[in-house]
Amino acid sequence: MAAPVRILGIESSCDETAAAVVVDGREVLSSIVASQIDVHSKYGGVVPELASREHLRRIVPVVREALGQAGMSLNEVSAIAVTRGPGLIGSLLVGYTYGQVLARSLGKPLVPVNHLEGHVHAVFLEAQQRSSPELPEFPAVCLIVSGGHTVLYEVVSAPGVPETNGSPPAIRCAYSRLGATRDDAAGEAYDKVAKMLGLGYPGGPVIDQLAVHGNAEAVPFTAPNMRGNVLDFSFSGIKTAVLRYIRQHPEFEAEIASREDALRAGTQRADELLPLCTARTLDLVASFQRAVVTDLVRRTRAGAERRNARSILVSGGVAANRELRETFAKEVAQSGLQVFFPSRELSTDNAAMIAAAAYPRLLAGEVATAGTAATPNLPLA
Ligand code: KG4
Numbered sequence: 001m002a003a004p005v006r007i008l009g010i011e012s013s014c015d016e017t018a019a020a021v022v023v024d025g026r027e028v029l030s031s032i033v034a035s036q037i038d039v040h041s042k043y044g045g046v047v048p049e050l051a052s053r054e055h056l057r058r059i060v061p062v063v064r065e066a067l068g069q070a071g072m073s074l075n076e077v078s079a080i081a082v083t084r085g086p087g088l089i090g091s092l093l094v095g096y097t098y099g100q101v102l103a104r105s106l107g108k109p110l111v112p113v114n115h116l117e118g119h120v121h122a123v124f125l126e127a128q129q130r131s132s133p134e135l136p137e138f139p140a141v142c143l144i145v146s147g148g149h150t151v152l153y154e155v156v157s158a159p160g161v162p163e164t165n166g167s168p169p170a171i172r173c174a175y176s177r178l179g180a181t182r183d184d185a186a187g188e189a190y191d192k193v194a195k196m197l198g199l200g201y202p203g204g205p206v207i208d209q210l211a212v213h214g215n216a217e218a219v220p221f222t223a224p225n226m227r228g229n230v231l232d233f234s235f236s237g238i239k240t241a242v243l244r245y246i247r248q249h250p251e252f253e254a255e256i257a258s259r260e261d262a263l264r265a266g267t268q269r270a271d272e273l274l275p276l277c278t279a280r281t282l283d284l285v286a287s288f289q290r291a292v293v294t295d296l297v298r299r300t301r302a303g304a305e306r307r308n309a310r311s312i313l314v315s316g317g318v319a320a321n322r323e324l325r326e327t328f329a330k331e332v333a334q335s336g337l338q339v340f341f342p343s344r345e346l347s348t349d350n351a352a353m354i355a356a357a358a359y360p361r362l363l364a365g366e367v368a369t370a371g372t373a374a375t376p377n378l379p380l381a
């Protein structure tokens with residue numbers, strides 16, 4: 001039996017500073033996520049300069065906590081995995097440079113990881129947390145939907161799965177991009193609509209909870225017509241449509257102002273904002289969510305059909321959305337496909353998914369060389 005492969009993962013691509021220890025790509029010993037929501041919430045979105053400053057402040061204690069919770073010292077780590085891209089350059093540089101310095105000073109391999117591959121592996125990691133793991137069958141189609149990304153990939157099992165020398169087998173995949181957003185990411189649309197309506201930041205979780213109180217059929221939104229590639233997405237149109245609707249109804253003004261006052265006074269939770277929302281606002285929020293969810297599900301299913309996929313994987317912050325999960329589960333059940341989501345904790349940015357994605361790459365010897373650097377636009381396929 002080979003010695004367990006203990007990977008310390010580091011993630012800092014956007015506004016979460018995260019570290020985790022994962023053994024053999026499947027057993028999560030620790031996963032620490034320091035969120036910067038408090039720092040960015042008053043701006044209604046991530047401010048890149050503030051994000052890198054916060055990463056600098058938090059990276060050392062977060063890594064220390066992840067090791068502490070795993071009951072391990074740095075010397076017991078087999079390798080360091082770090083997000084190379086895509087992401088904000090200032091944010092990426094903090095995690096990448098720290099990982100690089102740690103690896104060099106310890107004489108351990110550094111495994112650069114694509115953040116999007118991390119989101120795909122979050123699904124496999126989740127499936128492996130069950131006592132009798134049911135893994136997705138390939139080919140699969142994976143929708144990665146977050147504040148920074150909305151992209152659809154075909155995921156196939158890659159040839160040449162590395163020899164594990166007695167360690168548990170590694171899941172190794174290859175990707176081809178089927179479609180992506182041409183403008184805003186879906187999570188970005190949630191955040192911008194929430195900002196317009198005085199619902200705070202991040203918008204996704206609050207809109208998710210408020211939407212159940214509204215009539216999702218009340219405001220008709222037209223689905224974007226994606227000429228050229230029907231598997232592409234666009235969310236800037238719906239954002240503008242929401243703004244137009246707000247302007248057409250002057251009574252929104254006082255209501256939005258009262259919620260903004262409440263936010264300034266420290267209110268953040270959906271149950272506290274709910275009494276400050278009229279039926280018209282709840283209908284608007286529910287209709288917005290219905291339109292976004294319907295579009296995401298429809299295009300993902302079209303991608304799955306086109307590639308004869310056997311399963312659908314959904315990952316990224318918006319994958320935490322209740323209506324999205326329910327709609328996928330319902331529609332996919334009808335078509336005989338399997339659908340897989342990570343838990344809420346593994347859906348949003350974390351370092352366990354980075355350590356998990358690094359496992360097959362480490363076994364294949366794909367470690368950083370002197371020329372490897374943090375890359376803000378790093379492609380997956
Ligand atoms: O993956 P993530 O943590 O960071 C990025 O890479 O962006 O995703 C954060 C995004 C935010 O836009 C947030 O509003 C959205 O995910 N989000 C949600 C929900 N929870 C988080 N959107 C819809 N419904 C949710 N429950």
Ligand code: ZN
Binds near residue numbers: 115317
């Ligand atoms: Zn992400």
